[in-house]
Amino acid sequence: MAFDLNLLLVGTYHDWLIQGLRLSLGIAGITLVLALPLAMVVALFRLSPVAALRWLGVMFVESIRNVPLLAHMLFWYFGAPELLPDSLKRWLYAGNIEVLSATVALTLYTAAYMAEDIRSGIRGISSGQFEAGRSLGFSFLGTMRLIILPQALRVTIPPLVSQTLNLWKNTSIATIIGVGELMYQAAKVESSAFRSAEAFAFATICYLSVSLILTGLGLFYRHRFPVRSA
Amino acid sequence: MIQFENVNKWYGEYHALVDITETIGKGEVVVVCGPSGSGKSTLIRTINRLEPIQSGTIVVDGKDAHSASLNINQFRAGIGFVFQQFNLFPHLTALENCTLAPKNIRGLNASAARELAIKLLDRVGLSEKADAYPAALSGGQQQRVAIARALAMQPPVLLFDEPTSALDPEMVGEVLMVMRDLASDGMTMVCVTHEMGFAREVADRVLFMDSGRILERATPDDFFNRPQHARAQQFLSDIRTPFR
Amino acid sequence: MIEVIQTYWVYFLIGQFPDGPLGGLTLTIVIAAGGLLLAFPLGFALAIARMSPWPILSWPITGMVYVVRGTPLLMVLFWAYFFLPSITGQKISQFSTMLGALVLFNAAYLSEIFRAGIQALSTGQFEAARSLGLSYFAALRLVVMPQVMRNMLPSLVNQFVSTIKDTSLGYIIGLSEVSFIASQINNLVLTKPTEIYFALALAYFTLCFGLSRIAFWLERRLAQDESRSKMHRPSKPTLLEQP
Ligand SMILES: Nc1ncnc2c1ncn2[C@@H]1O[C@H](COP(=O)(O)OP(=O)(O)O)[C@@H](O)[C@H]1O
Ligand SMILES: [Mg+2]
Numbered sequence: 001m002a003f004d005l006n007l008l009l010v011g012t013y014h015d016w017l018i019q020g021l022r023l024s025l026g027i028a029g030i031t032l033v034l035a036l037p038l039a040m041v042v043a044l045f046r047l048s049p050v051a052a053l054r055w056l057g058v059m060f061v062e063s064i065r066n067v068p069l070l071a072h073m074l075f076w077y078f079g080a081p082e083l084l085p086d087s088l089k090r091w092l093y094a095g096n097i098e099v100l101s102a103t104v105a106l107t108l109y110t111a112a113y114m115a116e117d118i119r120s121g122i123r124g125i126s127s128g129q130f131e132a133g134r135s136l137g138f139s140f141l142g143t144m145r146l147i148i149l150p151q152a153l154r155v156t157i158p159p160l161v162s163q164t165l166n167l168w169k170n171t172s173i174a175t176i177i178g179v180g181e182l183m184y185q186a187a188k189v190e191s192s193a194f195r196s197a198e199a200f201a202f203a204t205i206c207y208l209s210v211s212l213i214l215t216g217l218g219l220f221y222r223h224r225f226p227v228r229s230a
Numbered sequence: 231m232i233q234f235e236n237v238n239k240w241y242g243e244y245h246a247l248v249d250i251t252e253t254i255g256k257g258e259v260v261v262v263c264g265p266s267g268s269g270k271s272t273l274i275r276t277i278n279r280l281e282p283i284q285s286g287t288i289v290v291d292g293k294d295a296h297s298a299s300l301n302i303n304q305f306r307a308g309i310g311f312v313f314q315q316f317n318l319f320p321h322l323t324a325l326e327n328c329t330l331a332p333k334n335i336r337g338l339n340a341s342a343a344r345e346l347a348i349k350l351l352d353r354v355g356l357s358e359k360a361d362a363y364p365a366a367l368s369g370g371q372q373q374r375v376a377i378a379r380a381l382a383m384q385p386p387v388l389l390f391d392e393p394t395s396a397l398d399p400e401m402v403g404e405v406l407m408v409m410r411d412l413a414s415d416g417m418t419m420v421c422v423t424h425e426m427g428f429a430r431e432v433a434d435r436v437l438f439m440d441s442g443r444i445l446e447r448a449t450p451d452d453f454f455n456r457p458q459h460a461r462a463q464q465f466l467s468d469i470r471t472p473f474r
Numbered sequence: 475m476i477e478v479i480q481t482y483w484v485y486f487l488i489g490q491f492p493d494g495p496l497g498g499l500t501l502t503i504v505i506a507a508g509g510l511l512l513a514f515p516l517g518f519a520l521a522i523a524r525m526s527p528w529p530i531l532s533w534p535i536t537g538m539v540y541v542v543r544g545t546p547l548l549m550v551l552f553w554a555y556f557f558l559p560s561i562t563g564q565k566i567s568q569f570s571t572m573l574g575a576l577v578l579f580n581a582a583y584l585s586e587i588f589r590a591g592i593q594a595l596s597t598g599q600f601e602a603a604r605s606l607g608l609s610y611f612a613a614l615r616l617v618v619m620p621q622v623m624r625n626m627l628p629s630l631v632n633q634f635v636s637t638i639k640d641t642s643l644g645y646i647i648g649l650s651e652v653s654f655i656a657s658q659i660n661n662l663v664l665t666k667p668t669e670i671y672f673a674l675a676l677a678y679f680t681l682c683f684g685l686s687r688i689a690f691w692l693e694r695r696l697a698q699d700e701s702r703s704k705m706h707r708p709s710k711p712t713l714l715e716q717p
Contacts (some may be wrong), residue, residue, distance in 0.1 A: 066635070067639075067679050068678055070645060078671055079668040079671035082667055169545070169546040172548045172549065173643070183548060187552065194560075197557060207544065207546055211544030212540070212544055
């Protein structure tokens, strides 16, 4: 069976695959937008002077990172809706509950990793910077926002970019709960047309291109904004 | 301007400040000296509450520094603090270091903050370095920017914690010059320093500390020529040999 | 729920074993351990090849590492499980598919940490070994690698945790590891999805969190050894060390 490039360029299968790519990109984008602020908050919790908040931060990070994303997805798709009242459940099942569960799982999972990157970025900044900020009259959050975070971001952006790359690859796991993203659509083409080579090549190239773009962005950032130290 | 009353501080078991009672007047320049580990940094850091105290009171400009109801950020904005390690913000230029707090805390608009910062950088002799990042400045220049940054909040009090100790010897002079200039302007200053030449010429009073206590308070003339306490005599003879 | 646990805990832990193939949590651990250990030789070879002075060798390997890191593991599983049989005409077992994919991914990852570890270790160690007359590979094997492995131990434990998590993807190709078994149990019980999937998460958590604590403890111990050996190091070279 020769490789049929045309199948990827026009027709139903082409449409399916493009739809999948769109959905994958969409899920990754939304997850990134939701996970970043969540990660920031969790990182601040983990550094907070209040022991209870620190504990909450640790619990969040450890309980999420030590369970595979696949198990998170199974839980949020099969397990969690059962805990909701019937009316809400019916409303959810009427909508796109697959995408919703996948996004929740991905957001929590990504945020847990990003929180740790942000935290170690912040911890890398000397306590003198913090004291200097407080001495000028900035509040804890003001010092964080204007002095610590801008510096921490410099060192944190590269690891955050590689977390985004992981996020992008992780969207593929949403297949297991039936989200029609790229991997799912590729498998669908495989099973309806027995065209695994074409479908998988398309998906692989899509995954790789986005990954390479992200890797490139990370390298560019490191080159453009080298870490400044006094 | 600054009143300590029966101030005690512990680090865990260690009694770092013992029954400190002292008054520093408006416009006074006080030099705090003493051997390493005697509690000088601890003392000066309790004034703007970088360190909490366990008993006693510290009143700065009529405000109780350690009362729970104090607006701590507003309070600190009125006290300039200069660190041994400069602690300039490395992601900001010299100018931006000086405009950050005026813009965000005093609410100055960008052009007013800029004007003020340029004036202050000029005063410490660094107007041509306004757009340089800290990494591109020498230690002496960084410390002068740090002083300008503190001055930008127009505080009535300036605290210095060994501002010249992290500097190469040839850069000490330029920083002391700026401090001298501030003193002659009538600024209230508390300086932890080992620069005895500065203490002799600029200070109104010298406080000598050892093991968390102020053992001696005297004019520079009395302190250097007629030290009373045995520990102070020892301290002076130790540092006098390579007199600067 | 107690009933469910009583009925299914053996199934959850070992699958149909001994009446059928090994499965459940035990299979998860076995396949993760295999996927990591078998990746060592390949990872080592890749690291050496990437550091070699011949671009013919280093470039393709570098390219391969980038490709592996930029592709989801699931994609590789799909290629191996659905595409390969269509050209070879032979179905590969789920176990071999998963193991092969894990070895490939881990080798790419290990090559990175080996390379970093070897480059971080001062050339002094290497030169000292060569001066004693050891060959390039003997110096690597006897002097450099033992130190690299020791320093890498915490990362290796963490990589084991990642690998355990990766094995969950076996679910998709029907490999009877613990996630698949949990969903089988769910299909049999039907009424307790929340509890069953929570129990699955808890099992992973216990295993992975325990291991990551061990990694943390190893890291601390290595740091302590480091500072102790520095303390005992003579501050100045003695006469004996001079050439
Ligand atoms: N954060 C801290 N925790 C415990 N002990 C401290 C801390 N900071 C300072 N100390 C101790 O308090 C004493 C006074 O320190 P410090 O005020 O820094 O001395 P100086 O500035 O005079 O050299 C020293 O013995 C020091 O070890
Ligand atoms: Mg000190």
